[in-house]
Amino acid sequence: MGLIVQKYGGTSVGSIEKIEKVADKIIEEKTSGNQVVVVVSAMGDTTDQLLSLVQKITMSPSSRELDMLLSTGEQMSSSLLAMMINERGHRAVSLTGWQAGIMTESFHTNARIMDIDISRINLHLAQDEIVIIAGFQGICVNNNITTLGRGGSDTTAVAVAAALKAKKCDIYTDVMGVFTTDPRIEEKAKKLNRIGYDEMLEMANLGASVLHPRAVEFAKNYQVRLEVRSSMCSERGTVIEEDKRVEQSHIVSGVAFDDNITRVTLIDVPMLSLSSIFTLLADKGVNVDVIIQGAPQQNRMTISFSIKTDDLSQTVKVLKEKKQILNFKDIDIESHLAKVSIVGSGMVSNPGVAAEMFTVLDNEGIEVKMVSTSEIKVSTIISSEEKELAVSALHDALIISKKAVYLK
Amino acid sequence: MGLIVQKYGGTSVGSIEKIEKVADKIIEEKTSGNQVVVVVSAMGDTTDQLLSLVQKITMSPSSRELDMLLSTGEQMSSSLLAMMINERGHRAVSLTGWQAGIMTESFHTNARIMDIDISRINLHLAQDEIVIIAGFQGICVNNNITTLGRGGSDTTAVAVAAALKAKKCDIYTDVMGVFTTDPRIEEKAKKLNRIGYDEMLEMANLGASVLHPRAVEFAKNYQVRLEVRSSMCSERGTVIEEDKRVEQSHIVSGVAFDDNITRVTLIDVPMLSLSSIFTLLADKGVNVDVIIQGAPQQNRMTISFSIKTDDLSQTVKVLKEKKQILNFKDIDIESHLAKVSIVGSGMVSNPGVAAEMFTVLDNEGIEVKMVSTSEIKVSTIISSEEKELAVSALHDALIISKKAVYLK
The missing domain is CATH 3.40.1160.10 (Acetylglutamate kinase-like)
Structure with missing residues (x-):
């Protein structure tokens, strides 16, 4: 009991x-x-x-x-x-x-x-x-x-x-549980029997809407054993718990994606303005995700960052208002982008997985516009039109063909 | 302020x-x-x-x-x-x-x-x-x-x-306020400018649904000055307050009525059973209103009381279950009755008003089946079909023709 x-x-x-x-x-x-x-x-x-x-x-x-x-x-x-x-x-x-x-x-x-x-x-x-x-x-x-x-x-x-x-x-x-990717996009998506808190956190933050990140974080902090399962049947779902897997053959647990991404590029910015820019945006509640900074020349550089497209008008408004003080030359916007990410706690000990990801995308002719990595995920910003192709190709290459032992 | x-x-x-x-x-x-x-x-x-x-x-x-x-x-x-x-x-x-x-x-x-x-x-x-x-x-x-x-x-x-x-x-x-009777039944009904707590209490209890009796009682106990008025216009409504009228020309303030009344008659009941009967009904939540008790012969009598028709099945069930103990001979039911009442704080000093009420009803050929009185009201139980006639006749005779000064 x-x-x-x-x-x-x-x-x-x-x-x-x-x-x-x-x-x-x-x-x-x-x-x-x-x-x-x-x-x-x-x-x-x-x-x-x-x-x-x-x-x-x-x-x-x-x-x-x-x-x-x-x-x-x-x-x-x-x-x-x-x-x-x-x-x-x-x-x-x-x-x-x-x-x-x-x-x-x-x-x-x-x-x-x-x-x-x-x-x-x-x-x-x-x-x-x-x-x-x-x-x-x-x-x-x-x-x-x-x-x-x-x-x-x-x-x-x-x-x-x-x-x-x-x-x-x-x-x-x-839904039946947490899947390797969204089954509505990729029919080969498989239900995971278990997933670690950190992996789930990345999946949740990257758009897998099955469980809210705040809830996963809470569960991790207090070591609450979660199970995501369907209310319509009695089948077991996906258990979310501390990652105790010893086997590292299954490097990637899932392919997550997020729509409506916009890349903002500021051209010819003084290095001294960098902290002001991101403080300004944070104060307005704009969540800046991937940041790429070009090599500085005479203490000036070009900088790109990704935001949710919902935050675009707010972002542009703030930057234009402060253009004089921030002292950048121009602003360039590219919308209709998507973020596609691979997530897996096994990645921390397998540095080759990012390279494998780029090879897969390259083979499909998909241009990677921005990249960010953490210990357990690699995120790429690509054109929105290529999202489904990317998800499918990455899912095939990094999950299905690896026959990960934690899948059904 | x-x-x-x-x-x-x-x-x-x-x-x-x-x-x-x-x-x-x-x-x-x-x-x-x-x-x-x-x-x-x-x-x-x-x-x-x-x-x-x-x-x-x-x-x-x-x-x-x-x-x-x-x-x-x-x-x-x-x-x-x-x-x-x-x-x-x-x-x-x-x-x-x-x-x-x-x-x-x-x-x-x-x-x-x-x-x-x-x-x-x-x-x-x-x-x-x-x-x-x-x-x-x-x-x-x-x-x-x-x-x-x-x-x-x-x-x-x-x-x-x-x-x-x-x-x-x-x-x-x-609605615009408290009326001398229901305007949907009697087109000559007038809005009252003011009414006493006790009168309003009788009106509310007698079916004038504009204000709940419990609220009126609360207002009376704490001397809260109430005004019932329309949310759709800015006209004044009816003020409900302690009755301070000195003039007693306007004896009757309103004619109230209540539908779905049933008369229950218990034939040949021992006097000793009386308290048991009403305790029993009270325990079941049945609200007994008018009670008429015939003259006892050898400590047995016939007793009639009125209830809401909604409570009829409950009442009959309880009485039949206890028929042996209560020791009555028979039970007789008459439904499709209505209660029509005249209410007015002036009645306390005008004993003739009840007689006037009976004369009006008698002139219309309406049979009064039961009567109850308080200091400020007289209630009659009559056939449901004669309700509208009774309301109209009483309203004409006791309100309209008296040109009560507190009417508009």
Whole structure:
């Protein structure tokens, strides 16, 4: 007997019929002898419906009021799920974020969890009840309702699992697990049986939307054993845990990609302006990813960096405003780019893998415009039109043909 | 300058367009120099929509979970209203029941307010903010969300007004005020400029659904000056306050009625069973209204009482189960009855008014099946088919022809 935390996403509780299936899964876990704490997202398109009401009122809602409004979605789904479990003869109780003791920063719409007061959850567990917690939300020191931003319910689940020292945290979703790449792009994509935290973190950050990076980071920091699995069947999913693999034959775990990348190039910049440029962009919330710096000549150089295309107008505005002070000559923009990356903890001891990646891309005639590397990934910026070709070729060469032992 | 509490019902905030109008009214009150606290119901049919989801799950939902679910309706409307006011350049903040300090009994779906901790409301008022409170809800000592039952938002508004010692409490609704009788039945019905608490209490209890009796009682106990008025125009409504009228020419303030009444007659009952009968029914939540007891013969008698027809099956079930113990001979049921009542605080010093009522009904050929009286009302139980005729005749004779000075 142990304590299991389960998390169900919005599509898993998208209708009363689906809530029924979810209730079955929860009851199955409970009757197998475990204590069960469930974290649930808002039903299907509830959040979108609420946001469409907001759009009729204002284009710039107060973030405090937005949290007040959006948090109702999870409160609804959690109470409906508790009713369903009760109706099936088991005892369940729903808790809002504040009732569950989820304490966050006073930062609306994107707050981080600071602490969890588990006393009330434990009280209900001690009464042999199934505890259903409204995900995505918490309360700040001023007793205002906060929300956790994208992937917030994943984070709630992992944080609750960590605080309760749960045996594991099952993330139920509408896919079977974590795949070597997106199956919608590459039909040969395989489900991974397991993946390390760091690899998952890279995959998540690089656009594999199955699990939010913040949740993975939390799981890594508190060593919470995660499993991503489907709420529609009973097949095992992908376990995410500390990487303990001794075998290094499987160097690359997955091919990740991210769309809507833009490269910004500043021509003839003084070296002294570099820190100012990136401080300026960071202050405006622009996330600069890959940076390439040309060789300086007389303390001036050309510098390129990649950003999300969503941040482009903000970036250009800021740079043009400060053109005099930053003292660069010209600015050049290239949009319609994509980032394609290979991820794998085995790469740290296999320096040849980056070379292999470039060879594969070169054979396909794909021009690599920018590169960045970490110990467990190599990212390339390429033309958006060549993304699918690149993903497929890299997946074939670095995963399928290596017959990695951790695949099914 | 003073503090005004305003309450807006579900139809007043039934759409974004209506919320816009409500925001205008609130801002008008604020810019006239008053502090404003607003209590708001759930938008239009939100509650019905939530209940239809519940019906797909269970016919007997846990009342705790029902409160958890239904309280989201007011949380939504309060945050949307706050956004609308913010959008118009004024500062507003929405508060849930628990944030507003509304402490209730631990009795779900029909809790009474025990106390209000006004510290947070005062904090926001001190910052010159408009405070929008989610009506109908509170929190119990176990930190569970409770709801206040029918007319709950009225009660929230009055309780908040009492706690804050507000100058007045305006109840905005979809009618112009309190009428001498229902204008949908009697076109000669007039809006009252003012009415006493006790009269309003009788009117409310007798089916005039404009204001919930619990809210009126609360207002009377704490001497909160109420005004019922339309959210769609700026005309004055009906003020409800302590009856200070010296003139007694206007004896009857209104004609109220209530449908779906059933008369239950128990034949040949021992006198000793009487208290058992009514205790039994009270325990089952059956509200017994008028009771008529025949003259006893050898300690046995016939007894009739009226109930809401909704309670009929429950009543018959209980009585039949206990027939042996209660030792009555037979039970007789007459449904399709209505209660028609005249209400007026002037009646206490005018004993002739009941006689006048019977004369009017007699002239119309209407048979009075049961009667009950209090100091400020006379109620008659008559056939449902004769209800409209009775209302019209009584309204003509006792209100229109008296040219009551408190009418417009």
